[in-house]
Structure formats: C-alpha cells, structure tokens
Amino acid sequence: MTTKKYILLIASLLLSTAYVAANKQTLSTIELSVEKGKSYNYPTFALWLESAGGKFVQELYVTQSLATGIYNNADAGDKRWKREKGEARRPSTLPYFLHKRDIQAPDGTYLPTPEQPIPDAYTGATPRQSDVMTIVLDRQLYGKYRIVFEINQPWDFNRVWYNNRYPNNTDYLLSGQPSLVYMVEIDTNNLQEEYTLNPIGHGHPYGKTGTLFTDISGITTAKNIFKSIKVKVY
Numbered sequence: 001m002t003t004k005k006y007i008l009l010i011a012s013l014l015l016s017t018a019y020v021a022a023n024k025q026t027l028s029t030i031e032l033s034v035e036k037g038k039s040y041n042y043p044t045f046a047l048w049l050e051s052a053g054g055k056f057v058q059e060l061y062v063t064q065s066l067a068t069g070i071y072n073n074a075d076a077g078d079k080r081w082k083r084e085k086g087e088a089r090r091p092s093t094l095p096y097f098l099h100k101r102d103i104q105a106p107d108g109t110y111l112p113t114p115e116q117p118i119p120d121a122y123t124g125a126t127p128r129q130s131d132v133m134t135i136v137l138d139r140q141l142y143g144k145y146r147i148v149f150e151i152n153q154p155w156d157f158n159r160v161w162y163n164n165r166y167p168n169n170t171d172y173l174l175s176g177q178p179s180l181v182y183m184v185e186i187d188t189n190n191l192q193e194e195y196t197l198n199p200i201g202h203g204h205p206y207g208k209t210g211t212l213f214t215d216i217s218g219i220t221t222a223k224n225i226f227k228s229i230k231v232k233v234y
Contacts, residue, residue, distance in 0.1 A: 099210020
C-alpha cells in the first residue's frame with residue numbers, strides 16, 4: 001500500500017469513528033411519571049439506576065423521610081414511637097434499595113441518618129397525587145442500564161402478610177406487606193418513547209438483607225399503591 005493510500009485509509013477510519021461518536025444516543029435525563037392508585041396512602045419509594053449487570057450507578061429520586069432518617073413519628077425507644085416528627089430507624093422500608101446503595105451507617109444498618117443523609121439533589125417529598133418528576137443524571141451515560149423502583153407503605157397487612165407472622169419483630173410490624181420492586185431495562189442504542197416499570201419481586205420482610213424475593217403472589221393491595229409507574233428517557 002502506498003503512503004498516500006495509507007493516509008487516506010487512516011483519515012477515513014478517524015472520520016467514521018468521529019461520526020459514530022457524534023451520533024450515538026446517550027442518557028442524561030429521566031422523567032418519572034407515577035399515577036396514584038386506589039391503595040395510595042403516602043408511601044416511601046426510591047428510584048435508582050443500575051448497570052445491565054445489576055451494579056448500583058446512582059440514586060435518582062428518594063422520598064425525604066427515608067433519605068434523611070426523619071419521620072413524622074419519631075422513635076421513642078422500647079419498640080414505641082412518638083406522635084411527633086423526629087429520627088427513626090426503619091430498615092424494612094426499602095431494603096433492596098438500601099443494600100444496593102451499600103452505604104453502612106454507624107448502627108450497622110444501611111439507613112441514611114440526619115448526619116449522613118442522601119444528598120438533597122436526589123430527594124423530594126412524597127407526591128400527594130399523580131405526579132411527574134424530572135431527574136438530571138450526574139453524567140451522560142451510554143449503553144444498557146436498568147431503572148429500578150422500590151415502594152413500601154406501612155401497616156398494609158393482608159392474609160399472607162398478617163401482623164403476627166414474625167412475632168415481636170417491630171421492623172416487620174412497621175411494614176406489613178414487604179416492599180415491592182419494579183424494573184425496566186433500557187438501551188441507549190434503541191431508546192423507546194416511554195417505558196413502563198413492572199414488578200419483579202419484593203424486599204426482605206423486615207429489612208435484614210438485600211435479597212430480592214421473586215414470588216409476589218402474596219402481595220395484594222401493595223400492587224395498587226400506584227396504578228402505573230412510567231419513565232421517559234432523554
């Protein structure tokens with residue numbers, strides 16, 4: 001090959017690479033849309049991003065009570081709580097998310113604290129009704145990812161998850177039906193206009209581990225907290 005032809009070949013390859021890089025689709029913004037369901041009663045929830053292999057990437061949206069460790073009913077000790085706002089430790093709330101996030105607190109749990117909260121940029125109030133939330137990512141991303149959502153609502157017992165299923169376990173009593181986990185996979189090379197998140201399992205009933213339990217046949221009213229959970233990505 002002559003020097004001139006070699007130079008032309010290299011130039012062509014560089015231009016081709018630059019064109020692909022300039023035109024590849026990236027992920028920078030996620031729009032979360034939740035439609036209030038018939039069982040809605042101000043739940044706690046978190047939305048986050050994972051790699052295609054399930055590695056935690058970043059928080060997207062976390063309701064303030066979990067994010068700060070401050071609840072409307074503070075812990076009073078001896079398995080009781082106060083009728084006033086203050087700090088509380090509730091590991092059964094969103095155990096799958098908390099263990100995925102993998103930031104351990106001084107008490108050995110994975111719960112945020114008032115001294116070590118989830119940053120404000122990722123938190124917000126529980127919506128009072130159907131709502132749309134726009135989240136800008138920390139950085140632009142490219143490739144395949146999972147968008148994951150976990151939700152829980154206290155004291156929603158049913159025939160399977162009855163209040164004495166784990167006797168004297170206060171963490172379970174503050175939950176009832178365990179947290180419900182939803183997920184959708186996306187690929188920036190093939191983005192859709194909108195995605196619907198579907199349930200894939202539930203969290204540990206009293207928050208002991210980050211295990212995802214895939215049998216959700218015993219979950220009833222918790223499936224109706226939100227009528228739909230959808231995202232748009234840009």
